[in-house]
Every structure is written in structure tokens, then in C-alpha cells.
Amino acid sequence: MHSWPSPHIPTVPGPAVPLRLYDTADETLKPVRVTHNQAGMYVCGITPYDSTHLGHAATYLAFDLIHRLLIDAGVQVTYVQNITDVDDPLFERATRDGVDWRELGSSQIDLFRSDMADLSVIPPHDYVGAMESVGEVITMVQQLLDAGAAYVVDDPDYPDIYASITATDRFGYESNYPRQRMLELFAERGGDPDRPGKRDPLDALLWRAAREGEPAWDAPFGAGRPGWHVECSAIATNRLGSSFAIQGGGSDLIFPHHEFSAAHAEAALASPRMAEHYVHTGMISLDGVKMSKSLGNLVFVSKLTEAGHDPSAIRLGVYLGHYRSDRDWSDKVLWAAEHRLVYWRMATTLASDESAARALVQQIRSLLADDLNTPAAIKAIDEWADSCNAPATDPGDAITPAGSIVATAVDALMGVKIS
Template structure:
């Protein structure tokens, strides 16, 4: 599957003092800041992608801008980045929406994936090198399940009509460490998030579906496990292991994915490889609207495409997201857009004239903020102060505006 077009990014290689030499982020599994990414070479990143049955809302955009910032900060440290992302282009919500609207499920998936691509391009999100649909990953999923069979951790439920395949989570070393929940909390959360803890024939309520055998009227594919389709968790596990290998640097997504999705992926991969799935589990906060988390199922959405159609500059949309720390939960309002548009105009005015403040220190301080748990709000505040001095006081430094402009573009992803 093709990703979206990459933005043109300035080759920013400007050395500054006083900035940390490694990036530290919050690891959900350890509940503390940890260094992430190698000291040199290639950092490996997997971010869970969309289920393409509806348009990109600001909760989605918040997640993908968060991990784009991670990608850019790693690159600013001189690292290469191998980034992989999936598209869950076969799953129950997609099939249900297609049936409700009378649209072919493959057309619905492609239409919404293309809209997502256009939103990501507009927001100047760097595309993944590997953009992989669930359907095209089916051979890798089946190969992974065949690899797991000898461990005895996958089994078929005792259901003559639908003897689906499940994974025994309780036998996975460290199961429960990603989300940090008790067993009863996990069971409750599993049920809330579409799991089936009460299904008869399972070994344990937390065992997760890995291969759903064919139902009448549903798409299915031939395999050694029987004709069917993959479960959600095993899809991401197979894609990540196939493209990044085990123990990659960061598994990313929204905080609602910590359990069950990332927990289940980690368990499956550990059993299959004997190694950790990822070194760090990093999660962005939830964005609310009208007092509740933005959700396709609830319909309380503000869409990136709708804001764009109204004439809002995508760079202002990006700034509105970066103004909130990536781990925070927050509520969207029109004031976010107004403040971001004012900030964008102020920055653009500032880079058109001579600077009063030295760019070296401003960039060093902004780098230090970003390398300390991706503190974008502090970095934005530093650029604000530089822009204010440039606009109100002016100066003779004609090189500084170009340096700040290129830094903002290359690292914050905002084209001025």
C-alpha cells in the first residue's frame, strides 16, 4: 500500500550548545521517562494506523503529529528513522459501516485511506517507509501463527459452528506490564474495547482472537488455519515484526491502545520471538469535544478535512495540536484554532525581518525542551518570545530568521 507524499524538509544541521544528546520520553510500561532511540544509526518506530471507515478527526491527527514530532526530533539528533504503520482495512467496524451505507467495503476503505493520506500531507507528517494494509499482511499473519503453533499458545475454541483461533495471553511472560492493570481491570477494559471475555470455550477471559474463521457474507481468505481473516492485535504484531524486527525502539499510539491492543501485541511477539516486542510504549493523550473523547462511534468529531475546507491553514491546525503536551488529555474548542492562527501569523511576520535575539540560544533551548519528553508547548513559547522581540524591537541579525525558520520547519514541522 502506498503512503502519502513526503514534504520537502530543510537539511537543518545547526550545532547548538546545552541541548541533551538523547531523547527522553515517557514509557507507559515503566511509568517514567526513559532514553529512546540508539546513540547512532537507525531508530525503529511503529505507530498503529487507522481503521478506514470514517474521516480523520483531531484525535487521530493529535496522535500522528505526536509521532511525527518524535520522528523529527530523532532526525534532528542525526539518526535515521525506520517508520512502519498499518491500515486495518478489514475489521468489523469497517464491514458494519459498509453494510449500513450500502458501499462496497473495499471502496469505503480506499476512500477513507485516501482522505487520511491527504490530511497527513496537509499537516506535513513524514510518511512511513512501510505503510501496510491488514489485507496485504495476511501471509505474514499466517506465517507468524504457524510459528507460534509449536508453543501451544494458540488454540481453537470448542465451537462446532465457528472454531476460531485464540492466543493464550496468560502464558506470555510479562503479560499485563504495558497497561499496568489488574486482571479484573483488564477483563472489564477488554469487554469495553470490543473483546469477548465471556465467550464459551476460551481458556481464559483475556485470550484474544487471532484468526476468525469465515462467516456467511463476510470476506475471507484461504490459509492453513482455515478460511478466514486475522484478528486486530495479531495484524499489528505481524507487520511490526516483519518490517522492524523484535525489540524495536518505540511502539506508539493513542493512550486508549495501551490495553488491550499494545498489551496483546507485546504478549504475542514475546511468545513468538523470545524477545521484547518494543523497548518503549509511548502514548498520546485523548482529545475531547463536547465533554467526551472524540469518537467515531459517538460522532462527536472535529475533522481535519472539515477545518481545511473552511479555509484554515493546515500549519495552524498543526500548531493547535502542538500547543498541548502530547501526553495530556484536552478538549478542543474554536479558541484553539484562533490562538494557533494568531501564532502562525506572528511567526511568519517575524521571519521576514531582522532578529533582535540570537538564534543559537533560542534553538538550543527549544531543542532541550523537545528532547525532554517532547515538550512542544515550551518550544512554541520560546519561538513566541523570539518572534515578539523580532517584531517589536527588530535587529540587525539577518541570518537568524532563516535559522529559526528552518528549525521550525525541520523539527516542529511547521512551514513558515
């Protein structure tokens, strides 16, 4: 599946700063693993049954920062993202709206691509749909069955296949959640703890046996379709290897999705740890209330851009809070970001101190390399703009050499265009 056009990433003069990120599994800040100047990054993609809202955008903008900082350091990044284009929420929405689920999925994937292009997000090297990867999933499910890590429930009508949580010695290391919390989240987030025939309530679905009216693919163990978690396990490891640098997504994916994605891959491939970093972004609220489809309080990227709001202002508004924190979006946040953008742009026409500009660039690098500290980076740029926009300074007509130094870095490192 094709992704979207890549934005131009300017080269920033000066030394790069090694990136450190918080790892959910180890609960600590640590350097990103780079091997032979290469790093693999897998970020879970959308289930295409609705438009890209700011919660989605905040996640992909955070990983876009990571991608940009690694590029700045000269690292060759292999970025992989999936699309869960076969799943119950997609079928349910299509039924509700009276459309074919394939058409709904295609339309929302197209809109997602457009939103990511508008936001200047670097596209993945591999953008892979679930339907494209069914053969890969079948192979991994067979590996798990052969290793005794999976089993078929005793149900003659629906002989679904499940992965056992006892298949690896380290199950639970990624989330660090106690069992009771796992059970609660499993039930809330698509799990089926009460399914008869399972060996453990937490065992996760690998292969859903064919049901009437649902899409199905032939497999040696019976026709059906992939479970959610194994889809990402197969797509990631087939492109990045059994162990890679970063597995990412929103904090709502910590459990069960990322826990099981890792467990499936590790059991199938005898890998001690799928990802060196498990990186998660916070949730976005609207005017203090968590965005959710059920509440109908979603803010869509496409609606903001159609209304004429600058994508760079959207990025700035999202970056005003730290990527790991739950944070709020409002008209006030967007208004402040738009005014900040104008202020920074004016500063680039007034700046005269090239030494100060280069020092700011290194400060931005250091702050972003420290677990993506965007609030501090924004504050540093504000202070620089204050010094340029002193009352005694006359506005210029064009960007100055000093302003260009800063504008190039902010574009390359943050994806925000101020010139």
C-alpha cells in the first residue's frame, strides 16, 4: 500500500545530539539503540473507520519528531506502520452507515494520507494493510502452534486460535501492570476474557475462525481472519527483524495491544525482547474532556485545515504539552499557537545575531533529544524571538541570515515552518 509524499527535510548545520526516550517497559529514560547507523521503528496505525482526529495526530507528530531527530543524527530509519483495514469497528461503522466496509476503509485511509501530508509527517518506509499481510500472519500463527505457544479452543462451530500467556517467561514486562488491571483493560479494549474454552481469561485471539458474513482467508488450520495483536507482530518483525529499536503508539495501546504484540513475536521467533524501546503518547482532551467517539467531541485535522488553520500552528499547539502527558486542546490553544507562529515569523525578519541563532539551534537539539521536550524548546524559541522583537528593532522585509538559521532548524527538527 502506498503512503504519502515525503516533506523536504532541510539539513541543519552543527553537531547532532543523541536521542534519549522514556521506555515504558524499563520505566526509565535511555538512549535509542542505533546499530550500524540504522534503527527500526514500528508505530501502530489507524483502524480506518473515522477521520484523523487530534488524538491520532498527536501520536504521529510525536513519532515524526523522533524520526526527524534520528535523521538529523545521520541515522537511517526504517519506519513501518500498519493499517488495520479488517476489524470489527470497521464492519460496525460500515453497517451503521450503509456502505461497503472496503469503501469506507479506502476513503478514510485516503483522508489519513492527506492529513499526514498536510502536517508534513514523514511517511513510513513500509505502509502495510492487514489484508496485505494475511499470509505473514498465517505463517506466524503456524509458528506459534508448532511451538506449543498457541491452541485451538474446543468449539466445533468456531474453532478460534488463541495464544497462551504462558508461552513466554516475560509476559507482562512491557506494561508492568498487575493481573487485575490487565483483566480490566483486556475487557475494555477488545479482549474476550469470558470466552468458553480458553485456558486463561487473558489469552489473546490469534485467528478468528470464519463466520458467516465476515471476510475470511484460507489457512492450513482453517479459514478465518487475523487477530489484532498478531497482525502487528508479523508486519513489524518481517520488516525490522525479531528485535528492533522502537515500538510506538498511544498510551491506550500499552495493554493489551503492545504487550501481546511483543509476546506473540517473542514466542514465535524465540526473541528475548521485540523492541528496545516501547514508547507511548498521552491522550488529548477537548476543553478538559477526553476526546472520544462516543461523546462526539473529536476535533478532526481535515476540518481544521479546511477552515484555513495553518498545519504548523496545529503542530505547535500539540507540542505545547509534553508528548507523554495527557493534555488539553481548545480554541484558545490553537489561537495561541497561531499567534506564536506569526511572532516567530516576524522574528526571522529581524534577527541579526547569527551566533545567537546557532546557539539556539543547539539548545533546541538538546531539548528535543531529551525525551522530546517540546515545551522547553518552544520556550527557548519564544525567548529568542523576544530578543529579536525588541521595541528598538525595525521590522525587515525578508528573512535575515540569522533568521534563516533558526527557521531551517525549526522546520527540520520540529516540522514547523516559520519562513
